[in-house]
Amino acid sequence: MARFEARDITPAFGADITGFDPKAPLDDETRAQLQHLFDTRGVLRFRDIDLTHTEQVTIGRMLIRKEGLADEGDPIPEDKFYVSNRKMDSAAPFGRLQFHADTMWADRPFEVLSLYGAEIELPSAPTTFVSGVNAWKTLPDDLRLKIEGLEVLHTAGAVRRGNLDDVLVSDVIDPPTTVSKLAKVHPRTGETILYACEQMTKEVVGLPHEESEAILTEVFAHLYAPARQWNQEWHERDFVVWDNIAMQHARNNVAVEGPTRHLRKAASPMPKLRPDQLPKFSKAAA
Numbered sequence: 001m002a003r004f005e006a007r008d009i010t011p012a013f014g015a016d017i018t019g020f021d022p023k024a025p026l027d028d029e030t031r032a033q034l035q036h037l038f039d040t041r042g043v044l045r046f047r048d049i050d051l052t053h054t055e056q057v058t059i060g061r062m063l064i065r066k067e068g069l070a071d072e073g074d075p076i077p078e079d080k081f082y083v084s085n086r087k088m089d090s091a092a093p094f095g096r097l098q099f100h101a102d103t104m105w106a107d108r109p110f111e112v113l114s115l116y117g118a119e120i121e122l123p124s125a126p127t128t129f130v131s132g133v134n135a136w137k138t139l140p141d142d143l144r145l146k147i148e149g150l151e152v153l154h155t156a157g158a159v160r161r162g163n164l165d166d167v168l169v170s171d172v173i174d175p176p177t178t179v180s181k182l183a184k185v186h187p188r189t190g191e192t193i194l195y196a197c198e199q200m201t202k203e204v205v206g207l208p209h210e211e212s213e214a215i216l217t218e219v220f221a222h223l224y225a226p227a228r229q230w231n232q233e234w235h236e237r238d239f240v241v242w243d244n245i246a247m248q249h250a251r252n253n254v255a256v257e258g259p260t261r262h263l264r265k266a267a268s269p270m271p272k273l274r275p276d277q278l279p280k281f282s283k284a285a286a
Contacts, residue, residue: 004030006037010230012134013247015041022046022055022239031062038063039189042131043242045232051116051239056266060112060241064188066268083115084262085254091265095168096253099130099224100199101244102267105154107178110267111188113249114241117234121259125252126231132193133246135223136183139194143218150182150215151205152196159202161213166253179205182219186245194223197248223248234261 004020015037038044044063061067082090103109115127157175182204184195198220204212232240242249244267254261 004033006033008041009043009045012228013042013131014129014230015044017044017046020046020049022049022051022059026062035063035065038241038243042133042247043129043240046239046241047235048237049239050237053264053266056114056116056239056264057268060114060266061268063241064111064268081265081267082118082262083265085256085258086119086260086262088256092168092254094254094256096166097168097249097251098162098197098199099128099220099248099250100197101132101248103156103244104195104197104200105156105176105178108269110244110269112241112268113244114239114266116240116264116266117236117238117262118264119260119262120234120236120238121261122235124234124259124261125254126233127240128250128252129230129232129242130223130228130248131246132184132195132223132248133186133191134228135194136192138228139222143222147182147215147219150207151179152182152216153177153179153202153205154197154200155202156200157202159198159200161198161216177202184245189246191246193246194219196220196223198224234263 005018006015007018008014009016017034017037034044083092084090085093087093101109102113155175155177156170156172157177158169158171160169180195182194182196184193185191186193196216196219201216203209204215207215232238
């Protein structure tokens with residue numbers, strides 16, 4: 001059995017994993033322990049490990065019970081997927097990102113996301129996480145009654161609310177959309193998730209705009225309360241992998257001329273999109 005140790009990062013979510021060797025063969029017991037931690041803690045962090053792109057993809061797929069590198073319709077991406085202020089054709093090379101879950105607007109969103117610190121200069125903008133599972137469990141009774149049964153529309157198009165200073169927004173000609181329950185049941189764990197985000201959730205379906213925004217404002221105030229947030233402060237060779245359905249993430253402003261922040265990204269399963277449905281990013285108007 002491969003040996004590793006785990007400790008909670010916050011009381012609500014997250015686990016630090018030490019002593020794990022990504023190059024050692026995985027036995028069934030180790031695999032089951034890591035999968036359990038992933039399902040119950042939402043985000044796992046491995047510090048100072050040597051990790052290839054293939055290993056990064058393989059670990060992520062193992063955690064969601066999709067062993068191997070790829071299946072039909074989900075080819076392993078080439079080692080070109082980065083979040084970087086040094087690679088201008090990467091995802092989100094500059095700006096601030098509001099809280100979101102990647103591809104929340106897809107009928108089949110990413111189940112797992114990961115980032116690996118390929119090259120980091122300090123101080124580097126952290127990635128901030130919140131848990132939709134914890135947010136639902138701690139939801140006040142009056143707000144729970146108000147939103148139970150409601151559905152929300154998610155879109156890859158620009159959703160603008162709150163302070164937009166330095167925010168990076170997507171520009172999609174024909175943005176894909178999907179509708180989900182605001183109280184979404186996780187397809188793998190069965191946990192209920194408070195499933196809306198400030199970057200991609202456009203409206204509560206069937207309600208007038210003012211009423212929809214009032215409900216979403218309450219939801220976001222609870223979901224993003226500072227006490228429910230955790231910052232991943234990046235160092236080189238950090239590997240962070242998270243449940244993209246249960247968790248949301250955000251980041252502070254990243255400047256092209258700022259400290260190097262070059263993170264290798266992996267995601268699975270890949271949604272099927274036309275080329276014109278891929279987001280193109282620009283800064284929001286002040």
